[in-house]
Amino acid sequence: EILLAAFDPTRIPEVYVQNEKWDGVDSSEIDYTTLEALPVSFDGSGLYSLSTKGMKLGQYQYRGVIRYQGPDGTMQSQDFTTPIFTVADPGLVVSPTAMNVFYRGMENPVKISVPGFSNDKITATISGGHKITRKADGSYIVVPKKSSSFKEAEAFISVTGKMPDGSTAQLGREKFRVRVLPNPEPEWAARRAQNKTISENDILAFAPIAAKLDDFLFDVKVSPKSFTLLIRNKGQWSELKSGNQQLTPDMKSILQKARRGDLIFFNDIVVPMPDGTERILNMKLKVG
Structure with missing residues (x-):
């Protein structure tokens, strides 16, 4: 007026x-x-x-x-x-994309807004040695620190605001859970453990062993660094090791002899994860 x-x-x-x-x-x-x-x-x-x-x-x-x-x-x-006057979002919001959960090894997007404060007047910090960064559009990215521990941890985001007189006011804090990523699933020649069987033709493709994380919030790409192949052929067991995700020449030679009814085990599939942990996976398939 x-x-x-x-x-x-x-x-x-x-x-x-x-x-x-x-x-x-x-x-x-x-x-x-x-x-x-x-x-x-x-x-x-x-x-x-x-x-x-x-x-x-x-x-x-x-x-x-x-x-x-x-x-x-x-x-x-x-x-x-x-x-x-200030144009601001109409409510205090500190919201990650995953129900108050941050995943280690990932860039977790977060939106923070406070009524009466523009984004350039608020500052956010996070506890526990994790990292929070403001993007150009005013949103934030939280990257939890890597850890070899599988235990769930806590993190607190604290928000302060700059007042018109230049002073700083505490505007509150929110609690979040910090978790490791879920286990990926091992896969070989487009077959997984739930498929139970694999054809002789698929075996002869000699595909590398893979690990995939499906139906997850983030697009996570991982690769096994080693695995053990255990196969029973004509009542005899053979165990061979690979130092990467590829089949060794000896593995290919053994697999060429696989016939209907034989069992193939991929054991100790070691998968390094972006969160700092390693996962040990196993898979069994029957030649059918």
Whole structure:
């Protein structure tokens, strides 16, 4: 609301507000001829309103001018500025994508907003030696520290805000769980343990052993670094080791002899994970 304290009620003042946000520096004369006058009531007050839809978050202030008829009958002008106001998200939100869970080894996206504060006026920190970083769009990324432990841990995000007088206020904190990634599933020649069987033709493709994490929030790519092949052929057991995910020549030679009813075991499949842990996986298939 813009109010002229004293005026002649028979001569209603004219009130104009610039459309552009004031930079706090410009003091040039306002060209009111390009602006639309605000409606002014009988008591001399003018109401300025604007929609914040589509406006970026942050603080705003505008310049304006009041034109009124002075005692000598000439038109006079008085510049003014609107109070500073903040365009902010309509509620305190600290929300990860996974129900208050952060996964180790992943860039966990987080949105943080506080009513009355623009993103550039708030600061977020995280406990436990984890890392939180603000992105250009105002959102955050949390990267928990890597650990060889499988235990669930806790982390707290604390938010502070910069007040108009320059002081800092504590705005609260939220608790989160920090977890390791779930186990991937071993896969060989597009077959998994739940498939139970594999054909002789699929065996002869000599595919590398793989590990996949399906139906998870993040796109996680992992590769086994070693495994053991155990196969029973004609009642005889053969055990061979590989130092990567590829079949060795000896493994291929043994697998060429596999026939219907033989059992193939992939044991001790060691898979390094982005969270700092290693998983030991196993899989059994029957030649069918």
